[in-house]
Amino acid sequence: MKVYGHPGSIYTRMVLATLAEKGHEAEFVLVDLPTGAHKLPEHLARHPFGVVPAFEDNDGFSLYESQAIIRYLDRKLEGPSLVPSQPRACAVMEQSISVGLNYFAPNAFKVIWEKFLKQFMGGGVVDEAVVMAGRQGMEKVFALIDPTLARQPFLAGDAVSLADVTWMPFMAYLFPAGEEDTVARYKNVAAWWERTSSRPAWRKVTGE
Structure with a gap:
């Protein structure tokens, strides 16, 4: 492959x-x-x-x-399934993926671009209005999923799934973009990130 x-x-x-x-x-x-x-x-x-x-x-x-x-x-591939076997859990996974890609990711990327990628690629003035709009959009999503993550360890339930895999790469770039405090305001989102980012699979992806 x-x-x-x-x-x-x-x-x-x-x-x-x-x-x-x-x-x-x-x-x-x-x-x-x-x-x-x-x-x-x-x-x-x-x-x-x-x-x-x-x-x-x-x-x-x-x-x-x-x-x-x-x-x-x-x-x-053989190995643990990343799609829940139960219909409702699978639907929750798909919902989480859709929320991540359609509502979280576009807003997160505004912040990541302005505060990290733009600077990394040669500088430029940070557009604070874009950052604020992106942060507000992210926080709306965080406020939605924070209660869910108080009840379960991962986005689709008790096991890591393709929903977590889809969200994690966007989340990772919020930290070099200086958005630690934004994440920390949502304690269950922050705890989920701590769990997922410390997994050996993710550490392998990032080379840690």
Whole structure:
């Protein structure tokens, strides 16, 4: 198996985290985003939208889009299932993924871009209005999930799932962006992050 991506990519990390939670590895093929390698013809043949990750199985079967890839890996590979077997728990997982991608991630990325990535990529004035809007959007989501995480250790219930895998790469970048206090205001979200980020699978993804 091959994963084409970049180690700092949020969506690549979802795939790497899924592999790690399943106890498997794939050959990692670097797509050098800073040099524009994701827009070259050879990568566009793997991912027609010119982003990462892309995936290739041993028999040549290929996929792009992280959500498709992580579901395929969970069903194909031996190891603990990352999708709950009970219908309601599975529905909660899908709901959590949808909330994460549609309401949390866009707001988190505003903050991450302004306070971390923009500075990392050469500076620029931080747009505080964008940061504030993003932070308010994140806090609305945190306020929603904090009571849920008071009742259960993970987003979909008692076990880590693809919902946690989907949220974690966005959460991780909030800390170099200086948003520790924002997370800390929601004690159950903070406790969930402590649990998930200390898992060996996630530490493997981040190289810690």
